[in-house]
Amino acid sequence: MQLKRLRIGGVPEHFNLPWKLAVANRAFDSLGVDLHYAEYPAGTGELTRALRNNELDAALVLTEGAVQDVVQHNTNRLIKVYVRSPLTWGIHVAAPGDIQHVEDIRGRRVAISRYGSGSHLIGIVDAIERGWSLDEMTFVVIDDLDGARRALAGGKADVFLWERHTTQPLVDNGEFRRVGERIVPWPAFVVSARREFISSYSSELRAALDVAATCAMNLKRRKSAAALVANTYGLQQKGAATWLSEVSWSNSYRRPTSALKKVIRALQAQQSIPQSAVDPDRVWHRL
Template identity: 30%
Template sequence: MTPPLRIGYVPEHFSTPLHFAVSHFSLPCTLIPFPSGTGHMITSLQANEIDVGIGLTEGWIAGLGKAQAERREAGYKMVGAYVETPLCWAISTGGKRKDLRDVHQLKGTRMGVSRIGRYAFADCYALLVVDMLMRRSSGSYVMGFVLADKHGWLNTQASSANDASPFDIVPLQTFENLREAVNDGFTADFFMWEHFTSKRYYDNGVIKKIGEIYTPWPSWHIVARPDVIGDERLEVMIENLNLGIKYFEEHHDEAVQYISTELDYSAEDAREWLKTVNFAEDVRGVRGSVVEKTVEVLKKAGVLGEVELEGMIGIRRKD
């Protein structure tokens, strides 16, 4: 018997249509949560621990571009759209910190991220691999460069993305670790995370918001390992996920109930979020123009160099 698809997802409010696809339409799959986000899913796709991932657009494309730069297989391709609206990244610091009140103070400070991409390279003579830990980039890492580009802080003469950054970058894995780090006085000064996921912690004073930035692209996409593209199981997943999204759009009260009881959000915040988000009516396929625009911004921000767009897309839809 063919095993069900293993689907990686971030256990946040955006996962509600996926939950409905499983609970109301019997989507045959094994759901695997990744609270640390898209970068962790990339490593699991490469290790054949999951078959499909639903995560942040910039994380997927940064990972694909870096794999091309290193002339290795990324372990996945983009196969579908999920959320059509941009993501609002809230910029947060410690709840009691008085020294940071504005985004313009952040240049030269310590930026907490969930995961960081590091370049792998080998000495041509000794054939010594110095670092093989590059294979992942999180949205919280990528958006730091977008923020820096927006404010003109990037070192455009740098030889690598890390050297271009105006921040000291601190990888901390989880949202909980990030919240603790900006409050301990020495680990990190700020981090970026989705607004509504952060809001509860603004309300209780654990962290405070000093700014925000929107992605200049649709925020969530679906990727799959190359060996499952064309597989009937993937097509069944797409059909069921479309049904889950349609049910979500028609049953907002049930969505609020699920989000406010099973996830870390208040009912009020869930209702406010529903006003801001649009899911794809049909998740199948990826627009080339979306990938091109995202790559363009990431190149400008110093995250990517030259890449081949065609190699990133496993299922294409018309622009």
């Protein structure tokens, strides 16, 4: 009997350790599928492009990027929340500066890696969640984290939003001051899959996702989990333990309608998708 090949992709980050463990432990062998898990270091854009190019059948993608891809290209569909806990971004300023409280960032210049990027989007989300007008916002393109460090130190930008674990060393050494945090108001990662693959192999896909969900739950219960995460991804064990206590993988196939609407509104505010109405039914397929 020839096994159906199933190609899954994700970023090389600790969120996807359950898939690496499941493959290593041959947890998919009993499903009748030949599962291949591949890592895509360039992230969301590379993953969604691989789906469109039929290089992958499904991918573990940041929710906002997956929604944007579906709306723009209509070749893939979201089928499951993968990581239901949200990402948390730190709101940073130069430590020696005059900004002491998060309320002080209103109307200040926001450093972003590029227009359309995550730092751009989350800056907009933060303003929306605080009830501030987007017309007050000014953005400064700084390319990357090093560019943000130079911009804040040189007074070319005032505020920088970035994933908090990445910037923690800069807070610890006194270069950045973290004046607040923005918990993104939607699940961190979803599973996006090619429409053609869903229509032909939905049962095999769901079975594989269930196995990965079980592996994720088992990882959370392992006493050695923090050490495993730390050793695999080069983290401090204390930081890995904190991350494990916060992350929550999902075993549900329920559509997060309210969260999807928030993603759509944020992407429209960013002008990454059309302003016309986008129904969550357009981006989600019920397995």
